[in-house]
Amino acid sequence: MSEPNTMKKTTYREAVREALRDALLRDERVFLMGEDVGHYGGCYAVSKGLLAEFGPERIRDTPLSELGFVGAGIGAAMGGMRPIVEIMTVNFSLLALDPILNNAATILHMSGGQFNVPLVIRMATGAGKQLAAQHAHSLECWYAHIPGLRVLSPATLEDARGMLWTALEDPDPVLIFENNTLYNLEGTLPENAGPVDIDRARVRRAGKDLTIVTYSASLFKCLEAAEALAREGIEAEVIDLRSLRPLDDATYLASIAKTHRALIVDEGWRSGSLSAEISARIMEQAFYELDLPVSRLCSAEVPMPYARHMEEAALPRVETIIATAKGMVSHG
Amino acid sequence: MAEFRMPSLGADMEEGTLVEWLAKPGERVERGTLLAAVETQKGLFEIESFEDGILGPSLVQPGQTVPVGTVLAMIQMEGAAIVSSGAPPPTEQPPVGAARPATPTTRRIAASPAARKRAAELDVDLAGIQGSGPDGAIQLSDVERSARPAPGEAGAHPAPAPSGASREGMRQAIAAAMSRANREIPHYYLETDIDLSRALRWLEGENLKRPIRERILPAALLLKAVAKALGEVPELNGYWLNDRLHVSPAIHIGFAISLRDGGLITPAIHNVDQLSLQELMKAMGDLIERTRANRLRGSEMTDATLTVTNLGDLGVKTVFGVIYPPQVALVGFGRVTERPWAENGMLGVRRCVIATLAADHRASDGHRGGQFLAALDRFLQTPDKL
Numbered sequence: 216m217s218e219p220n221t222m223k224k225t226t227y228r229e230a231v232r233e234a235l236r237d238a239l240l241r242d243e244r245v246f247l248m249g250e251d252v253g254h255y256g257g258c259y260a261v262s263k264g265l266l267a268e269f270g271p272e273r274i275r276d277t278p279l280s281e282l283g284f285v286g287a288g289i290g291a292a293m294g295g296m297r298p299i300v301e302i303m304t305v306n307f308s309l310l311a312l313d314p315i316l317n318n319a320a321t322i323l324h325m326s327g328g329q330f331n332v333p334l335v336i337r338m339a340t341g342a343g344k345q346l347a348a349q350h351a352h353s354l355e356c357w358y359a360h361i362p363g364l365r366v367l368s369p370a371t372l373e374d375a376r377g378m379l380w381t382a383l384e385d386p387d388p389v390l391i392f393e394n395n396t397l398y399n400l401e402g403t404l405p406e407n408a409g410p411v412d413i414d415r416a417r418v419r420r421a422g423k424d425l426t427i428v429t430y431s432a433s434l435f436k437c438l439e440a441a442e443a444l445a446r447e448g449i450e451a452e453v454i455d456l457r458s459l460r461p462l463d464d465a466t467y468l469a470s471i472a473k474t475h476r477a478l479i480v481d482e483g484w485r486s487g488s489l490s491a492e493i494s495a496r497i498m499e500q501a502f503y504e505l506d507l508p509v510s511r512l513c514s515a516e517v518p519m520p521y522a523r524h525m526e527e528a529a530l531p532r533v534e535t536i537i538a539t540a541k542g543m544v545s546h547g
Numbered sequence: 548m549a550e551f552r553m554p555s556l557g558a559d560m561e562e563g564t565l566v567e568w569l570a571k572p573g574e575r576v577e578r579g580t581l582l583a584a585v586e587t588q589k590g591l592f593e594i595e596s597f598e599d600g601i602l603g604p605s606l607v608q609p610g611q612t613v614p615v616g617t618v619l620a621m622i623q624m625e626g627a628a629i630v631s632s633g634a635p636p637p638t639e640q641p642p643v644g645a646a647r648p649a650t651p652t653t654r655r656i657a658a659s660p661a662a663r664k665r666a667a668e669l670d671v672d673l674a675g676i677q678g679s680g681p682d683g684a685i686q687l688s689d690v691e692r693s694a695r696p697a698p699g700e701a702g703a704h705p706a707p708a709p710s711g712a713s714r715e716g717m718r719q720a721i722a723a724a725m726s727r728a729n730r731e732i733p734h735y736y737l738e739t740d741i742d743l744s745r746a747l748r749w750l751e752g753e754n755l756k757r758p759i760r761e762r763i764l765p766a767a768l769l770l771k772a773v774a775k776a777l778g779e780v781p782e783l784n785g786y787w788l789n790d791r792l793h794v795s796p797a798i799h800i801g802f803a804i805s806l807r808d809g810g811l812i813t814p815a816i817h818n819v820d821q822l823s824l825q826e827l828m829k830a831m832g833d834l835i836e837r838t839r840a841n842r843l844r845g846s847e848m849t850d851a852t853l854t855v856t857n858l859g860d861l862g863v864k865t866v867f868g869v870i871y872p873p874q875v876a877l878v879g880f881g882r883v884t885e886r887p888w889a890e891n892g893m894l895g896v897r898r899c900v901i902a903t904l905a906a907d908h909r910a911s912d913g914h915r916g917g918q919f920l921a922a923l924d925r926f927l928q929t930p931d932k933l
Binding site (some may be wrong): 475500503504505506507508 | 659660661662663664680681684686687688
């Protein structure tokens, strides 16, 4: 338990770095591997300083070969190590989709339970930094489709700090998606912040009029929208999914049972998205609680534009969340 | 399409409150089918359809008060589409049988799942609810609003007993109608003694043959005799509208029923001249029961062509009536008492009643009024023919 006087100012980037340090210190089987994680300090400067502290055995730069180094990570995990593999962005991870799906997610099954893969893969995701259509998509939904994987989406500093160790303790592969716009997020964390659960969604703001289900960077847009809505007398309950696979249905279903209105804000493309999956689950499990159809706000179904104003227009925005929520609540 | 509107249930009615839908959207209705219950200053009435067809979605929801003439729902007339198409349809049409399959125009009510669930819990009929959701869908709050009893009412069911407020309203309505009567109608009054001995003796004999529940009250005899007498003097039966007498071919007698806690309602018994005494008795019993339960039909409130007031049970000797506009006459009966009666030079004791006629001098004259009372007397002397 943290004392009030032990809070410290920090950032999402530093929280992830703290999590890495903590893991490297706790377990000598843990090592970090990826493009530019060592000498360059990570393309988002997350692992800056770790090479000096832990040495090249444990902070390993890799060639630009996602297929190769993710495969190496899987092999190391099967061999008894606890690798943390960093992929620069989710777009690049597609090169490693084969080992992630055909090896990491399936070897436990294919080996009749003889080999598990205690691997953690971290990668950046999301738009908002003008990185355009080959670096800025939100494809975590594709991984959340795969049985055998656990998919996490830390939005808060606390989760950035706490999810890694819990993921490493999982005997099976875990993917952690860090939205690239969050690294500069500032806030405070207790000095002794540590591992958190990776099973449950969290109600980040309580409300009675409307349930907004979201995750990752969209959480903060939703919270900002909820603030604005509250000034107009609309109390939105904002739910941070945290885990994208498995989904914690109980938390958002309980909220909808209270509000009877559901809005899903998902930075992924709409068709076949997480928002579609959640919407379907609401229909299946909470149909009789709904007072109007589920609404979704997703990214425009276009390659992510480079131009700032167009990138902004393609993403779910605070204003559209507010307008959609008001439209939903104004009916009844 | 026909419009089902908030009816005028009296000359002074300006608005009414829809209390309950008695038919569902999509339901096949006929002329006479009860469609809705409406509360007015005079009480709660059930309104019938004047059309045959399919009832459309409700445009007014229970609890709403709307002006007279407001469309409450549309009625899709049967065969309307075929009529409008003019020429007979080409081939491949199924033969037009007497029974046409249900029109596909009946749409499922748009209601949210939560609203449906809540409606089921509260036993609320979605058909009677106006939706406030997207595209008029019924939502949770609409159901809860409709299930909430109106102020002053105890239960979820539209409470029959008029509240103090509606009693007040009824008083106002009576005040308005009676003021108008005395202001506009030049009344004339006629009075006659009628010997009821023969009629009552006959009735007592008849009743001996009947089980208690089927016994006929003298009031039924009087009503029937009034109806028959009106057949001879039709200008007392109808309305004075637009400076002109409209004689009614049908004889619907408004039958004044005092409510125990004050107020007065005069619902109509339809086609009294065509009812047997037995049927008339049944109709009266039904009407009294429904009046006290506040479940009268709209037409019963509006289409009386003459009113009969019987204050005999209170010991009143003579009734000097005030006509209920736009009717043109009111017949009053006092108490039935034994009185010395001279006939053919002999004095006897007879059971008598004083019958009075208050009539609109614009519509009839004393001469015709006198003939009416004479006919009334005559019919009461041959009770077996009533």
